[in-house]
Amino acid sequence: MRWITLLASEDPTVTHHWLLPETPEIIYGGLASLIVVSALVKFAGPSIKKGFVGRTERIQKEIDDAASAKSRAEDDARGIRSALGDVASERARMLQEADRQAEALLAEGRARIAAEVADLEAKAEADIAAARGRSADELRSQIAVLASRATPIVVEASLTDAARKDLVESFISGVGAAR
Amino acid sequence: MSREKIAAYAGAVASIVEVEGQAERTADELFRVARAFESNDQLRTTLSDATIPSDRRQQVVEQLLGGRANATTVHVVGFLVATGNVRDLPAIVDSVVQRLARGRDQHVAEVRSAIALTSEQEQRLAAALSKATGKTVDLKVVVDPSVLGGLVATVGDEVIDGTVRSRLDQLKTLI
Numbered sequence: 381m382r383w384i385t386l387l388a389s390e391d392p393t394v395t396h397h398w399l400l401p402e403t404p405e406i407i408y409g410g411l412a413s414l415i416v417v418s419a420l421v422k423f424a425g426p427s428i429k430k431g432f433v434g435r436t437e438r439i440q441k442e443i444d445d446a447a448s449a450k451s452r453a454e455d456d457a458r459g460i461r462s463a464l465g466d467v468a469s470e471r472a473r474m475l476q477e478a479d480r481q482a483e484a485l486l487a488e489g490r491a492r493i494a495a496e497v498a499d500l501e502a503k504a505e506a507d508i509a510a511a512r513g514r515s516a517d518e519l520r521s522q523i524a525v526l527a528s529r530a531t532p533i534v535v536e537a538s539l540t541d542a543a544r545k546d547l548v549e550s551f552i553s554g555v556g557a558a559r
Numbered sequence: 560m561s562r563e564k565i566a567a568y569a570g571a572v573a574s575i576v577e578v579e580g581q582a583e584r585t586a587d588e589l590f591r592v593a594r595a596f597e598s599n600d601q602l603r604t605t606l607s608d609a610t611i612p613s614d615r616r617q618q619v620v621e622q623l624l625g626g627r628a629n630a631t632t633v634h635v636v637g638f639l640v641a642t643g644n645v646r647d648l649p650a651i652v653d654s655v656v657q658r659l660a661r662g663r664d665q666h667v668a669e670v671r672s673a674i675a676l677t678s679e680q681e682q683r684l685a686a687a688l689s690k691a692t693g694k695t696v697d698l699k700v701v702v703d704p705s706v707l708g709g710l711v712a713t714v715g716d717e718v719i720d721g722t723v724r725s726r727l728d729q730l731k732t733l734i
Binding site: 523524527528531532535536539541543544545547548549550551552553554555556 | 672673674676680683684686687688690691707708709710712719721723727730731734
């Protein structure tokens, strides 16, 4: 109470310097500040220190987490890069396989087409030969029919009485000479 | 008609022909009538037609043969028409001719020719066939235009074929 009274009794209008406080104020203020700082150091310091430690730990943990995340990200990136490499190699392999299969299909198709063409040509040649044979047979048959029809007519027309008599004489002579 | 019946009719006709005389001439005429009956569809149909009265068919026979064949020939053919056996006329006549030939110790030689043969040709042919077959032949000549030319002679089972028709048939087979 006395301090307060003392402070209150001071005349604010009387100062020694327009900027610096009075020496007692400095002293009292310094002591008070020291007391406050000491109190703060004594009572709030541990918690502040603990807070700083916790914060440091938290930051360190975050740093570690970030490093871990970075490591994981790098692993993922490596995996992705590896996967991309695998994809590229798989793509290349698939393209090669596709090319190989396409080439095989093409070769097989060519071979099949060539075989089919050869088969068709053989069949066509056989058909042509058969048709030629049939035509020749039909022609021979028609000629034979025409000849068999025409021959008696021609022979009969050419058989004069004299020729018939000659044939009779020839028969008699032939039979008589048989034995 | 059965073979026995044909043989019976043939025996009866042969006996009649022999009894009536001129057996060889009658046999020749019957043979020619038989061949004409075989080759002429109209004649065969007319003489075989049961719807035509027997008298009418006998008149047809007399009109066809009268004056051209002796009476025995006409009567034999008329008899076969009247008894309804004219369908077997060729078989009966062939049997008659063979019986008569055998009676003379001969074998019937049926000769088909595209043209009629002269007597001299028939004699030479009969001699040639007798020489070839070793049998005395009784020549029966049938004028058959279907042979076209040449002759075919049948003596028993032997056939000597020198016809143009057979040559053409052979040619047709070759073609």
